Amino acid sequence: MARRRRRRRNRTVPFMLLLIVCGTGYVYRDAWMPEGDDADAIAIAPGLTTDRPENGPLDGGPNADVTERGSDPLLTASPTTPRRDIGRSTDVLAAARRVLADGDLILARAHFSEALAGGLSPTDEIEARAGLRKLGQQTIFSNTVTQGDPFTARYVIAPGDTLGKIANAHDVTADFIAAINNIKDMHMIQAGRRIKVVQGPFHARVTKSTHTMDVFCGDVFVDHFKVGLGVEDGTPTGTWTVSTKLKNPTYYPPRGGDMIAADDSLNPLGERWIGLEGIGGEAIGQSRYGIHGTIEPDSIGKDASMGCIRMHNEDVERLFSLLIEKKSVVEIRE
Numbered sequence: 273m274a275r276r277r278r279r280r281r282n283r284t285v286p287f288m289l290l291l292i293v294c295g296t297g298y299v300y301r302d303a304w305m306p307e308g309d310d311a312d313a314i315a316i317a318p319g320l321t322t323d324r325p326e327n328g329p330l331d332g333g334p335n336a337d338v339t340e341r342g343s344d345p346l347l348t349a350s351p352t353t354p355r356r357d358i359g360r361s362t363d364v365l366a367a368a369r370r371v372l373a374d375g376d377l378i379l380a381r382a383h384f385s386e387a388l389a390g391g392l393s394p395t396d397e398i399e400a401r402a403g404l405r406k407l408g409q410q411t412i413f414s415n416t417v418t419q420g421d422p423f424t425a426r427y428v429i430a431p432g433d434t435l436g437k438i439a440n441a442h443d444v445t446a447d448f449i450a451a452i453n454n455i456k457d458m459h460m461i462q463a464g465r466r467i468k469v470v471q472g473p474f475h476a477r478v479t480k481s482t483h484t485m486d487v488f489c490g491d492v493f494v495d496h497f498k499v500g501l502g503v504e505d506g507t508p509t510g511t512w513t514v515s516t517k518l519k520n521p522t523y524y525p526p527r528g529g530d531m532i533a534a535d536d537s538l539n540p541l542g543e544r545w546i547g548l549e550g551i552g553g554e555a556i557g558q559s560r561y562g563i564h565g566t567i568e569p570d571s572i573g574k575d576a577s578m579g580c581i582r583m584h585n586e587d588v589e590r591l592f593s594l595l596i597e598k599k600s601v602v603e604i605r606e
Contacts, residue, residue, distance in 0.1 A: 347402050348398065349394035350397070358393060361390035362393075364386050365387040368384045368400070368403065378418055378419075381411065384407070388400045388493065401493060404494065413494070414452065415452050415468055423490065424470050424471070426469070427469045429461055429464065429466075433461065433463070438467075442469050442470060443471065443599055444594070445595075445596055447593040449467065455467075470489065471490070474489055474596075475487070475490075476600070476601075478501075478581060478602065480507060480605065484496060485497045485498075485581070485583070487591065499572065499583055500566065500577055500582035500583075502578060506577070508558055508561070510550055510552050510554040512602045513598065513600070514549075515598075516547035518547070519545075520535065521534055522534050523540060539567070541564045542565015542567065544564060544589055544591075545562055545564050546563040547561075548561050551601075561579055561580055561581075563583060564580060565582070565584070565585040566582045569585075
């Protein structure tokens with residue numbers, strides 16, 4: 273199996289070491305910077321740095337080739353989506369098509385979301401999900417702010433602001449804010465610059481029967497990934513909250529053996545770890561499961577891990593930039 277070359281870093285091992293029960297997992301980077309500068313981003317003052325607290329108040333008005341990104345997974349209808357009123361949902365879907373053709377992205381997104389939540393035939397559900405994913409790229413993951421969008425706005429950076437503080441106020445990560453605004457250095461931001469902010473938090477839903485993960489901004493579906501899961505039904509269903517996020521983990525085999533350093537090409541965890549803590553269903557009391565990358569990309573879409581959720585490395589980097597500790601929720605269902 274081909275292995276990708278891993279970067280060597282000269283750093284000490286983080287003091288928080290994680291013993292996990294699965295065979296894979298962790299980390300992050302700006303994987304999808306938009307091209308070009310934000311037309312509304314105007315540099316008025318020189319770059320500022322600050323030691324202002326991150327939680328301070330805002331006063332200024334975030335297969336075999338071991339590919340770094342998984343192939344775009346086919347959207348599938350969920351076997352567990354409730355079919356409450358397909359007739360009404362079909363009508364709403366038709367309305368979504370009409371307003372989208374008229375160029376109203378926000379109303380179209382609302383209609384697609386309502387139709388999807390109400391239950392659709394498999395064919396219509398795939399259409400609604402595809403529409404929402406495309407609209408997510410246009411309205412959430414781009415550097416544009418669409419008029420009337422309740423999730424996005426412009427924010428003028430004030431003297432003393434940091435991206436971390438701005439991100440905290442909107443329940444997203446600083447990396448995400450930097451990515452959608454094409455900010456290359458998060459520590460050097462300019463007072464007076466107008467940036468796009470998105471109101472989070474993002475959440476995720478894993479469907480075991482299809483080996484897929486859906487990502488939501490609030491309650492709106494925005495993205496979709498293929499995942500690998502635990503052998504012999506080893507990934508517990510239920511509701512989880514994101515407990516920790518780590519980059520470049522050291523791997524400690526849960527069944528004994530030598531540890532594998534963070535930069536070792538044999539480290540099965542990839543470069544991102546998103547730790548999960550169970551808060552509902554079978555997950556209650558569970559705290560040693562997580563979401564991570566892999567050095568075995570051919571395991572994605574299969575039951576191959578010891579229970580954790582595997583993702584292609586670039587996919588988990590993107591997810592890492594979306595989910596936030598203590599607030600983002602991950603649902604795992606059959």
